[in-house]
Amino acid sequence: MAFCCHHSSLKSLQTTYSAMKNEATEPSSPERFETRAVHTGHDYVAGTGAIIPPVYLTSTFEYGNEGGFDYTRSGNPNFRLLERTLASLESAQHATVFGSGVAAITAVVSTLKSGDLVLAEENIYGCTFRLFAQVFEKFGVKIIYTDLSDPANFELIKTHQPTLVWIESPTNPLLKILDIQAIADAAHQQNSLLLVDNTFASSYLQRPLELGADLSLLSTTKYSNGHSDALGGVVCTNHDEWQDKMIFAQKALGLQPSPFDSWLILRGVKTQSLRMERHSSNALELARFLEQQTSARRVLYPFLESHPQYEIAIRQMRSGSGIVTVDFDWDLEQTLQFVESLRYFPKAESLGGIESLCCHPASMTHAAIPKATREAVGITDSLVRFSVGIENIVDLLDDIRQALAKI
Ligand SMILES: Cc1ncc(COP(=O)(O)O)c(C=O)c1O
Incomplete structure (x- = not known):
């Protein structure tokens, strides 16, 4: 009985499923970011009346379906919805x-x-570094690191003509800002x-x-x-051949997300614009407080005028995001007392959640690195990184003040 309307409902969902295929988005879409974040992908629930799409908790699909799905490792409706939305938000x-x-x-x-070369910014995320060093270098991929906040080092792109130039901006935890446009131009000149x-x-900023x-x-x-509350990653591009490579990697390497995590991330994405506005305004206020009202040695935040790459930051970012890094100029014991x-x-x-967090790189993320090596790149015992959440800034500043008073 439950299956008697299977074929007619399949037909009624036909238009819906066609819209779910992993097709290119329309970059000419006239809607603004906030509207696309909420509405992209809504069309595919036509025929069910559901305002929010369900979680497709299925490992496999009946052969010959309109959506072209066969097995969740190589595609699932929740992936497609999230992919369409993230592509739209990244202008991809x-x-x-x-x-x-x-x-x-x-x-x-x-x-x-084997033999391909990656030219990477030296201040990249530690697990990217570990993956390069402990996995891919074994297979003959070569990696060179340099400081790409210094335009003089763009020359290395010319010298080495790498397959890929790999950067982050802002970087972690020192929040260096790299000039994406200038680095893209330098890379493209060398193919x-x-x-x-x-x-x-x-994507919002x-x-x-x-x-x-x-x-x-x-x-x-x-x-x-x-x-x-979920883990995920995405690669966005306008190159068709790179999209083919990424779809291949998703299924052939078993790198796919879970349908439920994809559903959660799509739900989160809908409020990204609101959250990023609050993360940025709270972080800017905290950064200004730390700079003006404490004796910290250094306060790093891309939208502080004192930031070494402030001009690039305001040109390429909408606001400064939610991370503030500060070097308090204390000893290890004082810093730990403050943090605790x-x-x-x-x-x-981690970072980027609605709740504020703090990270003490010397005893946490960078604890395995010898003190002298850490300090050479600016990660001192008194460096603290705040991921500023969306709480009321008055409460956050009161909290910082009471912890400062204990030192
Ligand atoms: C800049 C950056 N890239 C990549 C990652 C890895 O992401 P995940 O933890 O989702 O694997 C992180 C995680 O902290 C990160 O900070």
């Missing part, structure tokens, strides 16, 4: 989703072959491609493909989802 024709940001990085690097890890900025990048990668675990006295900033890795 294509997006492919993965099970985490690291899975997205793996997908891109897996396309390289190299530019990948930007856009995780720290988010910065769109690398509009600035000339070839690939924009995000850990959607962070600001895209925004609620610290905070009420609203639990000590935790």
Whole structure:
């Protein structure tokens, strides 16, 4: 009985399913970011009346269906919806989703072959560094690191003509801002491609493909989802051949996300614009407070006028995002005492969720690196990174003040 209307409902959903195929988005779409975030993908629930799409918890699909689905490792309706939305928000024709940001990085690097060269910014995310060093270098992929906030080093792109130039902006945890447009131009002159890890900025604040990048990668675990309850990654591009490579990696390497995580991330994405406005305004206020009312040695935030690349930041980002890094100029004990006295900033890795967090790189993310090596790149014992949430800024500042008073 339950199956008696199977074929007629399949027919009525035909238009719907066609819209779900992993087809290019229309970059000419006239709607603004906020509207696209809420409405992209809505059309496919036509025929059911559901305002919010269901979670397709199925590993396999009946052969010959209109959506072209066969097995969830190589595609699921929840992936397609999220891909269409993220592509639209990144101003990309294509997006492919993965099970985490690291899975997205793996997908891109897996396309390289022995002898290919990646020229990477030296301040990249630690797990990207680890993946290059401990996995892909074994297969003959070569990596060179340099400081790409210094335009003099663009010469290295000319010297080495790498297959890929790999950057993040802002970087972690020092929040360096790299000039995406200038690096894209330098890369293209050598027929190299530019990948930007856009995780720290988010699609709402910065769109690398509009600035000339070839690939924009995000850990959607962070600001895209925004609620610290799912992991995901995405690679966005306008190059058809790169889209084919990413779809291949999604299924052939088993890097796909779960349908439920994709559903959660799509739900999170709908409020990204609101969240990013609040993250940025709270973070700017916290940065100004730390700079003006404490004796910190350095306060780093892209939209502070004192930031070394402030001019680039205001040109390529809509606002400064939610991360503030500060060097308090204390010893290790004082810094740990401060961090542990905070009420609203639990000590935790990750970032980009609605809740504030704080990270002490010397004892957490960078603990395995010898002190002298860490300090040489600016990661001192008194460096603290705040991921500023969407709470009321008055409460956040009160919390910082009471913890400062304990030192
Ligand atoms: C800049 C950046 N890229 C990639 C990743 C990896 O993402 P995931 O943790 O979702 O694998 C992270 C995680 O912190 C990150 O900060």
